[in-house]
Structures are given as structure tokens and as C-alpha cells.
Amino acid sequence: MSTLIFVVFVAVFLVTALLLTATRAGASKELKETLDRLDAVSITAKDVALDEAAIIKREELLSDIPWLDRLLRRIDFFGRVRLLLHQGNVGWTAGTLLFASLGCAALGGAATYVRTHVILLSLLMAVLAGAIPWLYVLRKRSSRFAAFEEMLPEALDLMVSALRAGHGLTAAMGIVGREMGDPIASEFRQCFEEQNFGLELRTAMLNLSERVPIQDVRIIVVAVLVQKESGGNLAEILEKVAMVIRERFRLKRQVRVHTAQGRLTGWVLACLPPAFGLGLYFARPDYIRALWTTPLGLKMLYTGIILTVIGVFVIRKIVRVRV
Template sequence: MELSSLGVRLSDEMIVVGMIFIAAFLLIQSFLVPAFGENRQVQKRLKKRLRAISDEAHQGSISLVRRKYLRELGPLERALESLPGMERVERLVEQAGKETPAYRVVLTSVCLGGMAGVAGLYLLPLPMALLLGLAVAAFPFLRLTRARSRRLARFEEQLPDALIVMARALRAGHPFSDAMHLVAEEMAEPIAGEFRTTFMEINYGGEVRNAMLGLLRRVQSVTVMIFVTSVLIQKETGGNLAELLDGLAAVVRDRFRFHRKVRTLSAQGRMAAWILSLLPFVLAGVLSLVSPNFLPMLTQDPMGRQLVVAAFVMVIIGILWMRKIVRIEV
């Protein structure tokens, strides 16, 4: 009897933990990402465009970033970098603006997850210890993803000023590569580093097309895609590139201003979504502390379990519905 009651209690705990995990995951995905992010259709078009140009870009010479990166690694490190999946991790590190080798990120994730899982075995049941290990193992990747998002937001904020600087340099008679070098010298990171890398690839004999596609591959943004496409079309067909960059800078600046306004107007809705979604779990925690015998009466009864499942389904539907309301696709 004691073993059966212990098994029921552990199953109840796992159900509650699973519910909290699913709700928290949906809340983070729905309301912690930028409210003015690209909509799904735009993201699909951007990914399709990147896939279309990836083969073409890889057919050219290897980029200076990749060449320098491989040259500084030892034989063992190169072997680790050749493992499956390391290329995606390396791309994430590069987009985040970090210089940590990809294999170190993976090893750090495995070590942290393993230590957290082993420590959790002494304090928690096996499933909860596994969840704890996976959550801790994902921390390095979540940190890189957050750094990439911040770097991309900062890059897009600097892009209008960079385009204006380039347009003025072109009007003064400078070639396109020198205009990019002027941006790299006059502006701050991260746009200075990306333009400097692109300028070096062009200046050391690389093709403008491959260098610009490399910039788009490192900074995956719709505004950067428009900038790269405009430059490539102008190189093939001709035209007034300075005037084109001025117009693009005005459009990007107005778009960024509108995004901030949308984020401000949707802040109240996001806060309401967090409060309404977490309120049932907070109330259950308070009741379990105040009256420990209250919740077991609900979970041990078959009808009570059905009510708990129905309430959780309604919470998930509410999160998805509020996400649809709050996330304004621009």
C-alpha cells in the first residue's frame, strides 16, 4: 500500500511538473520573444532565400572568418569540429558575435547537464532529474540565442545610419568597398565588425556577390536581405546606388520606429498573459502549503483528474489565444 501510494504521489508530481513545463515553455516562446519580430511568412521567405543562396555561396572561396577559425585550431580540435551538428553550433556562435569554439559549447553543455542530472538524482525522482539535466544542458545554447537576438536587434538599429554614411561616401566619389570600410571605421559594434569582414573579403580579391551573401548568412534579417539584394541588383543592372541607400535607410528607420510603438502598446497585454497563465499554478502552490490535504482530494478522484486535465487544456488554449492577440505581425 505504501509503495502504491508513493507511486501515485510521484505520478501526480510528474503530471504537475509536466504541466508547468509545457505552460512555461509556451509562455516563453510566446511573450519573451520580441513583440515586433518578423512574422512567420517573412521568416519562411528569408529561410528559403538563404537556402537558395547557400549552395552558391559555398561554391566560392571559403570566407575569411571560417579560414581564420580553422587555422587557429589544433588537430584534435579540428576533428571535434568535424562532428555532425557542429556546423550549426558554429553558425550560432558566429551570429552571436562570440569567439568560443563550437566544440567547447557542446562540451560545456554536456558537462553542465551531466552534473545537474547526477546531483538531481540525490534530491529528485529520476524523470525530474532528467528534466533538470536537460534544462541545464540547454543553458549555453539559450545564452547564445539570446546574445544573437540582442546583436541582431542592435545591428538593425545601426543599419540606417550605416546606409546614410555609405550613401554620402558614394556621392563623394568613393567606391563601394571604401564606403563599407568607412562604416567599419566610424561606427560601433556589431555593424562595424560585420562590415569590416565584408570589406576584407572584397579587398583581398573575393567577389562582391560572395562577400554580400556571406554578410546575409551571418546576419539573417529581412532588412539585411533587402540591402544585399539591392546592392547585387545595382551591380548587375546599374543605377544610382546612393539614392537607393538613402531610400532604404528611411524605410528601415520608419519600420524600426513602428516596431517600438507596437512593442509599447502590446506590453500591457503580455503582462496580463503572464499573470493569467501562471495564476492557476501559483494558486495550486499556495493551497498545497496552506492546506496540504486539499489538492490530493482532487487528484485522487477520477472526476477530479478529468477536471484538472480540462483546466490545463483551457490554460493552453488561453495562452495560444492571447499569443494570437498580442503578437502583432508587421
């Protein structure tokens, strides 16, 4: 019976993967030709037609599978997922993330059930395995935001120099998009292009703060919008903002040094129980099997998992100091 269930899970996963691959390979030839034409227009044309092409192209797909794309567009949640994928610069669609999550959940749940024959534990492992693609995207997002923050003071210095040389704010953002590297170049370049396509400065800056929702970007957006309404020396404002950001980085590094021991404790608490259980499983499988074959063992297992998760979150809350 367990072998049959395992085969069913694996078959579902393989069919899903094959369906995704086949549909992506044969996805709408007409759509591909349209996107190719829009790419050509974006590169070669600098006239009014560029505005229309850019607007069409920004309606990004939620999935390469046409029927799934139409289905996901009806759910607001996947619009936020698309933004999350853009922030992580993963290169996936929302449909790809959905399939990856379902595939990991199926494999994790099936493998656990084959070894333990405990439905509740298998469901728990399926949920944890299904979260792996999401955690990967969130990790990429955090890394990209950290790199963005590191480059932000230098970008502001470049904008200040451009403003003092006589360039406007939009042109200064375009210089950052051309001269600096990613991730900051791509975001400022998109903000520059949006203004060239006809969006107001306020809308373009708010879009930037939505794509990069970090505190320093919000400060810059507020400073620019307030200066636009009330006037003032924008170069001097941005120079002071850059100085504040550098001071925050210095203080943040000091905080990380002082909280290093607490963060290490959290990692030990999170990794030690699974590592110890895995070692016992290979060294004394009969000894540890009681955790999922007896009612008392299951209670102890679930209690241990819950307390470990609570402990990790408590330590994370203690050592996470906002600067």
C-alpha cells in the same frame, strides 16, 4: 542510493570540466604559434601573403581540444552552431557550448533526482537545464541583431555620403567599419576585408546576409546586387532603403506599445506556476510533495507543465506581429 547517484553525476561534471580546462590550457603549442604568426601577418603585411593568411585563419576551430575538433567537423550541425556563436558574439567554441550544456544537464538532473527520486521528472529537468547555455546564446544573438538594426539607418546614411563624395561601394563599407561601433562595424569590416582578399561583391554580400539574417540586411543585399547587374544610382537607392527602415522602426515601436499587455500576460503565465510551486515547497513541503510521489500527482504535474508551455506559445504567437 540517491546519494551515490548524485555523487556520480557531480563527479562526471567535475571530470568533464577539468578535462576541458586542462586540454584548453595545453592545447597544441604549434597551433597557437601559427595563429600568432597569422595575427602578425594580418596586422603588418598588406601584400599577397595576406590573402593566404586570412583564408587559413578563417577556418575557425570548433573546439580547443584537437580530437573533439576533428570529431565535430564531421557533423554538419556544429558548423551551424559555429555560425550561431559568431552571431551571438559569445566568444565560445562549439565544443565549449557542448560541454556547458552537458554540465548543466548533469547538475539539473542530479539535483532533481536527489530531491524527488522520479526518473522521468529528473530527465525533464536535465533537458531544461541543458538548454540554458543555448538560450543564453540565442538571447545574445537577438540582442546583437536588435543593436545591428538600430544602427543600420545611420550606417546607410554614412555609405550614401561616401558614395556621393566619390568613393566606391567597397570603400564606403570600409568607412562604416572604421567609423561606427559594433556590432555593425565588425560585420561591415569583415565584408570589406573579404572583398579586399579577392572575393566577389556578390559572394561577400551573401556572406553578410548569412551572418546577419535579418530582413533589412536582405533588402540591402538585394538592392546592391540588382544595382550592380542593371545599373542605377546606388546612393539614392540606399537613401530610400534607410528611409523605409526608419519607418519600419517607428511602426514596430507602435506595435510593441499596443501588445505590451499581451506580452505581460505571457510572462505571468510562464512565471506564476513555478514561483507558486517553489513557495509551496518551502512553506508546505509535505503538501506539494504529492505531485511527484503519487501517480495522480505526476499526471497533474506533467499536464500542468505541458498546458503552461502551450499557453505561453499561443500568447507569443498572438502578440508577435511582424512589421
